[in-house]
Amino acid sequence: MVDSSRIYTAALVVIGDEILSGRTHDKNIAQVAAWLQVQGIRLKEVRVVADDTPAIVEAVNLLRARNDYLFTTGGIGPTHDDITVDAIAEALGVAVIVHPEARAILETYYETRGGLTEARLRMARTPEGASLIPNRYTGAPGIRYDNVFIMAGVPSITAGMLDALTGTLDGGAPLLSETIGCWVGESEVADLLRETEKAFESCQIGSYPFWGEGRTGANFVIRSVDAQQLAACTRTLVEGLAALGKAAVPGGI
Amino acid sequence: MVDSSRIYTAALVVIGDEILSGRTHDKNIAQVAAWLQVQGIRLKEVRVVADDTPAIVEAVNLLRARNDYLFTTGGIGPTHDDITVDAIAEALGVAVIVHPEARAILETYYETRGGLTEARLRMARTPEGASLIPNRYTGAPGIRYDNVFIMAGVPSITAGMLDALTGTLDGGAPLLSETIGCWVGESEVADLLRETEKAFESCQIGSYPFWGEGRTGANFVIRSVDAQQLAACTRTLVEGLAALGKAAVPGGI
Incomplete structure (x- = not known):
């Protein structure tokens, strides 16, 4: 239930x-x-x-x-x-x-x-x-x-x-998540991540860096039980990355 | 050290x-x-x-x-x-x-x-x-x-x-291990495993079953800090399996 x-x-x-x-x-x-x-x-x-x-x-x-x-x-x-x-x-x-x-x-x-x-x-x-x-x-x-x-x-x-x-245990609203990837060093967007998370109270943003093809990238996972807040927070982050000249990859890299 | x-x-x-x-x-x-x-x-x-x-x-x-x-x-x-x-x-x-x-x-x-x-x-x-x-x-x-x-x-x-x-921390004698595999249900050799472990005080035997190719098998991992006891315990287990008509595969399956 x-x-x-x-x-x-x-x-x-x-x-x-x-x-x-x-x-x-x-x-x-x-x-x-x-x-x-x-x-x-x-x-x-x-x-x-x-x-x-x-x-x-x-x-x-x-x-x-x-x-x-x-x-x-x-x-x-x-x-x-x-x-x-x-x-x-x-x-x-x-x-x-x-x-x-x-x-x-x-x-x-x-x-x-x-x-x-x-x-x-x-x-x-x-x-x-x-x-x-x-x-x-x-x-x-x-x-x-x-x-x-x-x-x-x-x-x-x-x-x-x-x-x-499956389906037999009581649970709460499922935690929803969106992932976006970006070829950016996470240290370059640390302020953006912190400020975006702060602006959406129900959301948490996780940052998961990786290194590949001689480049640095990170996936950002936004989690919330509120679908609207999740969508808005994700949009804000994508726009913030764009303002820094960085393209976000929906679903992650 | x-x-x-x-x-x-x-x-x-x-x-x-x-x-x-x-x-x-x-x-x-x-x-x-x-x-x-x-x-x-x-x-x-x-x-x-x-x-x-x-x-x-x-x-x-x-x-x-x-x-x-x-x-x-x-x-x-x-x-x-x-x-x-x-x-x-x-x-x-x-x-x-x-x-x-x-x-x-x-x-x-x-x-x-x-x-x-x-x-x-x-x-x-x-x-x-x-x-x-x-x-x-x-x-x-x-x-x-x-x-x-x-x-x-x-x-x-x-x-x-x-x-x-690596090599900078004090440690004890390394725990040694031997693995043998066998196409046998672990429930068929439960007594053998228990008795073999009991006969070698410094040894522990772990049993890790798997299913594949339509057959049942298990890997047995013998661990000890004592190389001689480890070898003797492994030999005893291999002989015990042989007595049940089961061939042991050195190194595991």
């Missing part, structure tokens, strides 16, 4: 030694962030923590208290290094059970794949009182408990779980 | 609305993580926070206290949304000054590029008492204050700053 009267916030905890070792490049931060934007929910903070119970408990308990929603990715597979469910149950102060519905899903999934072994049954374990998030790829579901959403670490599976959640 | 008597740890704070909005895919977590591995320093936690002073202050003060090193990326450019230096100076409880050496670097850099404007001079601002981290790409240096390292957000510039720091 869209509730424009307030801002909805979320945090994300990425769980996994493989991210902290540099072995695996995280893809879930960007995909969860982009998905939340569409739901009208602002991602306020991300933490990447190790496969370590105290680190998970600390992050989950702090961030679920200060946000409308808390998402986690990683650590819900069948192996010994998958400790997310136990750690979050500890954070929530509830027991871990074998969820009957999850067990039934896994029994069906593994019927033609060698049967439901003890290791595979680990993926039916949830904090007591949780509901499930469907996973159309590999059977093993994600888990929802109150405002905590426990998802897989493999990005394609995370994507499927996010897809299953 | 390599000091094998203890473990050195670091945290990373990634500063930027553009990461939290999903607009920009972060590349600094992976590159800082991989660089730290080579320095013999373990990355314990990453936080991604908004361009928001209280959020930066909170993360910096907590994480610099509980790690040997704290790194930040992002928010040190010339524009109004670059608030990292001010926020970190606030966290450190020191004033912000124009660093004479940084000013001289920028004067030289911009001599042939339109001169040092007020906006560009912002990039010479540092917490009082800081030293500089060279940036061979765009002049504007990174900043070191005690155990806090303030770096650029643009990944190629971050890379140059890391390069300038």
Whole structure:
């Protein structure tokens, strides 16, 4: 449901030694962030923590208290290094059970794949009182408990779980954005950016420089929940760049 | 200096609305993580926070206290949304000054590029008492204050700053790793993984599943600071897979 009267916030905890070792490049931060934007929910903070119970408990308990929603990715597979469910149950102060519905899903999934072994049954374990998030790829579901959403670490599976959640969460008015690019050093337009942002109270302007083709450029992203203010702010910035003899590229470079 | 008597740890704070909005895919977590591995320093936690002073202050003060090193990326450019230096100076409880050496670097850099404007001079601002981290790409240096390292957000510039720091920090024995891949469902080898890890006290085994070519596979990453234990643990795992009729692929799939 869209509730424009307030801002909805979320945090994300990425769980996994493989991210902290540099072995695996995280893809879930960007995909969860982009998905939340569409739901009208602002991602306020991300933490990447190790496969370590105290680190998970600390992050989950702090961030679920200060946000409308808390998402986690990683650590819900069948192996010994998958400790997310136990750690979050500890954070929530509830027991871990074998969820009957999850067990039934896994029994069906593994019927033609060698049967439901003890290791595979680990993926039916949830904090007591949780509901499930469907996973159309590999059977093993994600888990929802109150405002905590426990998802897989493999990005394609995370994507499927996010897809299953689309439109089911309350959110505020989506944050809208416009991007314009310009072949200009951002230091040349710092005053223009600051003054333009100041003139449009509901808008924030981000400046993202890059270097390429032997030239310096930047993309400017204007964000607002107000479509009219967003359009007016973008127009003012484009005109300001033109006054400096710089052409703006709609959509960015 | 390599000091094998203890473990050195670091945290990373990634500063930027553009990461939290999903607009920009972060590349600094992976590159800082991989660089730290080579320095013999373990990355314990990453936080991604908004361009928001209280959020930066909170993360910096907590994480610099509980790690040997704290790194930040992002928010040190010339524009109004670059608030990292001010926020970190606030966290450190020191004033912000124009660093004479940084000013001289920028004067030289911009001599042939339109001169040092007020906006560009912002990039010479540092917490009082800081030293500089060279940036061979765009002049504007990174900043070191005690155990806090303030770096650029643009990944190629971050890379140059890391390069300038290579070998200058005390670290412990580097964490070594071996990767083997196998076309096997990780749930089929969960017991083997757990028992193998248990048999080699200094080793951790991570299991990273994937799906491709209509088949299920996983990479197993064995980590240890002890080269002999690492080799023995890897050998045991390869033999264990062979006993289940599964061939291990050295280096992973």
